[in-house]
Amino acid sequence: MKSRSNWLLIAAAAVVIAHPTAQAQAPLDAEAIVVGAGLSGLAAAVEMGRAGVNVRIVDMNSVMGGHAVMAGGFAIADSPLQARLGYEDSPEKAYRDWMEWTEDGNAEWTRFYAENSREHIWDWLGDMNVEFIRIAGGWENSVPRFHHTFRGAVDVVRALYREALSLPSVSFDWNENVESLVVDGDRVAGVATRNTRTGEESTLRGRYVVLATGGFAGNIERVLANWRTDLPRPDRLLLGASPLAQGSGLDLATGAGASLKWMNRHYIYTNGIVDPRDPAQTLAITGGNGNSLWVNQQGLRFTNEDGRDKEILADLMVQNPTSYWSIFDEKSRDRFAMRGREWIKNRVDGHTVLDNPDAVVKANSLDAIAAETGLPAGPLKASVARFNELVASGRDTDFNRFASADNAPPTIDTPPYYAIEYFPMPRKSMGGVAVDLETRALDASGEPVPGLYAVGELTGSVGINGTHGMDGMFLGPALVTGRVAGQSISRLHAANNETLPLKAQTVEEPMPDPATWRADLDANALRALVDLDREGYWHFQISHELVLERSYECTMCHSARVPFAAIDNREHKLAQVNVCGNCHGR
Numbered sequence: 329m330k331s332r333s334n335w336l337l338i339a340a341a342a343v344v345i346a347h348p349t350a351q352a353q354a355p356l357d358a359e360a361i362v363v364g365a366g367l368s369g370l371a372a373a374v375e376m377g378r379a380g381v382n383v384r385i386v387d388m389n390s391v392m393g394g395h396a397v398m399a400g401g402f403a404i405a406d407s408p409l410q411a412r413l414g415y416e417d418s419p420e421k422a423y424r425d426w427m428e429w430t431e432d433g434n435a436e437w438t439r440f441y442a443e444n445s446r447e448h449i450w451d452w453l454g455d456m457n458v459e460f461i462r463i464a465g466g467w468e469n470s471v472p473r474f475h476h477t478f479r480g481a482v483d484v485v486r487a488l489y490r491e492a493l494s495l496p497s498v499s500f501d502w503n504e505n506v507e508s509l510v511v512d513g514d515r516v517a518g519v520a521t522r523n524t525r526t527g528e529e530s531t532l533r534g535r536y537v538v539l540a541t542g543g544f545a546g547n548i549e550r551v552l553a554n555w556r557t558d559l560p561r562p563d564r565l566l567l568g569a570s571p572l573a574q575g576s577g578l579d580l581a582t583g584a585g586a587s588l589k590w591m592n593r594h595y596i597y598t599n600g601i602v603d604p605r606d607p608a609q610t611l612a613i614t615g616g617n618g619n620s621l622w623v624n625q626q627g628l629r630f631t632n633e634d635g636r637d638k639e640i641l642a643d644l645m646v647q648n649p650t651s652y653w654s655i656f657d658e659k660s661r662d663r664f665a666m667r668g669r670e671w672i673k674n675r676v677d678g679h680t681v682l683d684n685p686d687a688v689v690k691a692n693s694l695d696a697i698a699a700e701t702g703l704p705a706g707p708l709k710a711s712v713a714r715f716n717e718l719v720a721s722g723r724d725t726d727f728n729r730f731a732s733a734d735n736a737p738p739t740i741d742t743p744p745y746y747a748i749e750y751f752p753m754p755r756k757s758m759g760g761v762a763v764d765l766e767t768r769a770l771d772a773s774g775e776p777v778p779g780l781y782a783v784g785e786l787t788g789s790v791g792i793n794g795t796h797g798m799d800g801m802f803l804g805p806a807l808v809t810g811r812v813a814g815q816s817i818s819r820l821h822a823a824n825n826e827t828l829p830l831k832a833q834t835v836e837e838p839m840p841d842p843a844t845w846r847a848d849l850d851a852n853a854l855r856a857l858v859d860l861d862r863e864g865y866w867h868f869q870i871s872h873e874l875v876l877e878r879s880y881e882c883t884m885c886h887s888a889r890v891p892f893a894a895i896d897n898r899e900h901k902l903a904q905v906n907v908c909g910n911c912h913g914r
């Protein structure tokens with residue numbers, strides 16, 4: 329990519345307005361530019377690449393996949409696996425369930441999704457050898473619909489990425505942060521990027537730009553600035569999404585005239601524990617114990633611990649402060665389990681958290697628990713006694729958690745006791761760039777911004793979740809909207825039926841001679857590299873910290889095909905993607 333300053337960019341845009349025809353002849357870097365190589369961007373690129381559209385995917389990260397590498401499953405209605413397992417489903421049933429749960433979900437997209445998820449997700453991925461093997465249920469679904477592959481969504485992005493690498497008209501640029509969109513007159517005509525490693529600034533021109541930059545749940549300030557009007561603000565939110573999920577695409581889109589919608593809808597989880605390993609004490613890890621009793625900071629029970637997540641959130645937001653303690657005893661110790669993404673850095677076993685005094689208060693009496701947590705002893709002991717009384721009676725007349733002895737949890741009476749403090753945390757964004765049913769970005773008057781598309785979590789998953797998030801309704805819509813954008817652009821490409829003046833493709837680096845890869849690097853050399861304070865090496869650093877901590881052999885992942893270097897060639901990238909599963913996925 330050629331370097332060009334922003335100043336020149338603005339000048340170029342001005343020239344365009346004066347001489348539109350001259351600009352139309354200028355060679356483009358690609359027909360379509362996709363910003364973001366997460367699930368939605370990859371789906372768009374595969375769709376377009378197969379239709380012969382020339383595509384450049386630009387990502388600020390050094391690796392593909394986005395959030396999906398940490399994520400679980402997809403919502404699919406009426407799948408062959410459901411039929412095999414005896415779950416009777418239909419698009420109509422799914423539509424009704426989802427609209428009922430979300431209350432204010434986007435009806436048009438919900439209908440489209442209910443009617444097409446099977447073809448768009450199950451069939452399409454099946455053709456790429458992605459296999460869904462199990463389905464989970466959830467509050468919003470009258471039949472189970474939450475479909476999982478073996479390792480989780482990392483399986484899906486790896487399959488899409490392999491497919492994209494096999495398409496000659498699709499190419500990737502890594503470590504390129506898109507800082508603004510190029511606008512010619514009223515039309516979006518490209519992106520201005522800054523390389524996160526070299527600082528080099530470039531411009532890529534294309535006929536269509538697809539923004540696939542993900543949500544903003546990793547940006548606590550932005551979430552709080554757009555807080556729900558129907559619930560009090562929390563005192564403290566932990567970070568429950570990737571630090572990469574800043575919502576930069578929102579600014580790119582509005583900068584080019586697009587409007588935003590539903591910005592105060594967020595999927596807030598209530599099971600965040602402060603990561604004891606995070607010096608800043610802002611990162612959440614997640615885990616829980618199905619046998620526990622929850623009390624607010626006054627020591628009082630405040631919700632049905634087994635209730636629906638949207639109601640737990642509403643119950644928690646009216647507490648002061650908005651955090652709570654989960655209390656259980658030695659009998660229930662084994663019910664505690666960790667789940668969720670950050671656990672990748674830790675042991676899978678929940679007990680390393682239970683035995684970590686920085687994460688959990690453990691003591692031989694409830695008085696000692698009170699003393700260490702700061703909870704008032706009287707109310708805490710009364711809440712536990714009341715809970716035990718309800719368990720013994722077989723009916724939770726206070727919060728309706730159980731209605732028979734069979735469903736009741738065990739009593740809490742066997743020391744040592746455990747107490748874990750929980751905070752709310754934003755996980756997923758349910759608002760963002762306004763789009764139509766073709767994923768064209770819309771301006772404030774509802775007209776498409778020419779040349780601009782937005783997909784995935786950046787659109788708030790097209791409002792399908794309404795105010796109350798659903799399982800699998802982020803990955804699913806990311807894939808579906810990515811495909812819809814890709815199909816829409818592919819149709820225009822076919823209708824235009826012209827040869828675009830495209831710049832020559834950059835020649836890719838050749839494979840190194842297998843005998844000469846830098847096999848001399850060892851753990852000491854790696855330590856030095858990881859410790860360098862370098863922008864653009866976030867994933868290299870965070871992943872190789874783990875390599876060092878776990879004393880992995882380099883050859884577990886590296887070889888002549890995956891050398892110790894930033895690699896930028898199809899064969900290398902194909903080989904490199906085989907090693908992701910050593911850390912991501914179960």
Ligand SMILES: Cc1cc2nc3c(=O)[nH]c(=O)nc-3n(C[C@H](O)[C@H](O)[C@H](O)COP(=O)(O)OP(=O)(O)OC[C@H]3O[C@@H](n4cnc5c(N)ncnc54)[C@H](O)[C@@H]3O)c2cc1C
Pocket residue numbers: 363364365366367368369386387388389392393394395396398399400401402403504505506507540541542543568569570572573576577668669755756783784785786799800801802803804806
């Ligand atoms: C821990 C966790 C678990 C989850 N589990 C589930 C689940 O089980 N089911 C479900 O449906 N959903 C789940 N989700 C949500 C789901 O993973 C995401 O909504 C989905 O993957 C979003 O895909 P996307 O393509 O829209 O964006 P992302 O995956 O966020 O990808 C965006 C990409 O754009 C790049 N980018 C961003 N800004 C720029 C820029 N300015 N310039 C260049 N590149 C940029 C990023 O580097 C990234 O690669 C989970 C989320 C988390 C955090």
Ligand code: HEC
Pocket residue numbers: 390391849850851853854857866867868869871872875880881882883884885886891892893894895904907908910911
């Ligand atoms: C479990 C898999 C795994 C192991 C083990 C591993 N690596 Fe890597 N390595 C990767 C992946 C994946 C990348 C690409 C990371 C990225 O770009 O973010 C990579 C990239 C690199 C890079 C290139 C960084 C850059 O972009 O400039 C170097 C250097 C490197 N590894 C050195 C080592 C050394 C030395 C060891 C052994 C001490 C090692 N790695 C062990 C998976 C691994």
Ligand code: HEC
Pocket residue numbers: 389391392393394395396397398569570571572573669670672673867870871872874875885904905906907908909910911912
């Ligand atoms: C040695 C372990 C290791 C390997 C191998 C590895 N990663 Fe990672 N990766 C991590 C860790 C650790 C994180 C940070 C997770 C966190 O937020 O704590 C991470 C984060 C990511 C993220 C950001 C996720 C998000 O939510 O924003 C992406 C994308 C990613 N990895 C992709 C890959 C890909 C693609 C590969 C294979 C080419 C790969 N990783 C290989 C350890 C690894």
